[in-house]
Amino acid sequence: MKLNNIQANAGQRRNRKRLGCGIGTGHGKTGGRGHKGQKSRSGGGVMRGFEGGQMSLIRRLPKRGFTPLSRNTFQLVNVGQLNSFESGSTVDAAALYAAGLIRNAVDPVKLLASGDCEVKLTVSVAKTSAAATAKVEKAGGSVAVSA
Incomplete structure (x- = not known):
C-alpha cells in the first residue's frame, strides 16, 4: 500500500449540493429554500434564541448574582x-x-x-x-x- 493508492470507502464521500445551478442538478430554481417566506429570502432567518414570538427561554429564567468586571482569576x-x-x-x-x-x-x-x-x-x-x-x-x- 502506498499513499497514492489510498481511497475513501465506497459511499463515504458525497458531492456537495450545487445549489441554484440549473434544473438538471435537482437543486435549481429555488435552490433548496422552498417557496416564499422569511427563510427563502437572502439575509433572511431569525436571530439566535428566537422562539417564534413567545417570551424566549433566556428572558423567562430568573437572573441571580453579580459578576464583577475586575475579578482576579489566579x-x-x-x-x-x-x-x-x-x-x-x-x-x-x-x-x-x-x-x-x-x-x-x-x-x-x-x-x-x-x-x-x-x-x-x-x-x-x-x-x-x-x-x-x-x-x-x-x-x-x-x-x-x-x-
Missing part, C-alpha cells in the same frame, strides 16, 4: 508540582508555562501547599499561602511575591 500551582524543576533554578510564570503547569504566562499565579517540595528553588509568584511558603523555605528555597 492560576493555581501546588508545591508538589515544583519537584519537576532542577535544584537551584528560578521558577516564575514563564517557567511554569513552559513546563505545562499553567494555561498561560499572563494571568497571576498562586502557590498552594498541597504536596511536598524536595528541591531548592527560588519561586516568584503573585500570591502564595503561608503553608506553601513554609514548605518551600523548609527545602532551602525562597518565595518572592510580586505584584
